[in-house]
Amino acid sequence: MITATNLLYSKSAIARMECVNAEDVLxxxxxxxxxxxIIRxxxxxxxxxxxxxxxxxxLRQARAKALTATQNVFNPNVYYIRNETKGTAYxxxxxxxxxxxxxEDWQNRASFSGWLPASISTVVLHS
Structure with missing residues (x-):
């Protein structure tokens, strides 16, 4: 389960920050x-x-560059967001x-933050 703590502070994050393999983060x-x-x-x-x-x-800003947004022609408040790199769309x-x-990213962030859809104002990067 994703939590606020393991989303920010992870072996993957420190591996990217230090340019090492995640397996080397002991x-x-x-x-x-x-x-x-501790890194090996x-x-x-x-x-x-x-x-x-x-x-x-x-990292999220860099990944956002891979996204394309298309506005729904029938409802201007609805956008179709596509990540060409991962082949996902939401x-x-x-x-x-x-x-x-x-x-899933939005659902996770909303659940561990206790946000309600009616009050959320957030940016989700589909990457």
Whole structure:
């Protein structure tokens, strides 16, 4: 199950940040204000949570460039979002104060954040 913690602070994230294979990340512990990481062949190191958050945002922005959006001709509040790289497509419905998407990413973020569709205002990157 995806949680807010394992979405941001993961072995995959630190592997991308340090340019190593995820299998080389031997240990990752999320502490109060830092993340403790042990990578094979390196000394243990502390990383700021901010570094993970910045990485997360930059990764999602880069992946968003692979998306195409097409507006529904019959309903201007509905968009068809396609990720050519992954071959996936989803429908996003916009309304006053937010949007609702049918993708798994949106569903996960909404569930672990306690957001309700009527009050959400978020960007979902289908990648």
């Amino acid at each position: 240990r990752l512990e999320v502490w109060h204000s830092v993340v403790f990481v 062949g390196r000394r243990p190191k502390f990383y700021s949570k901010k570094a993970f958050k910045v990485h997360f945002v930059q 429908t996003v419905n916009f309304f006053t104060g937010g949007a609702v998407c049918e993708c």
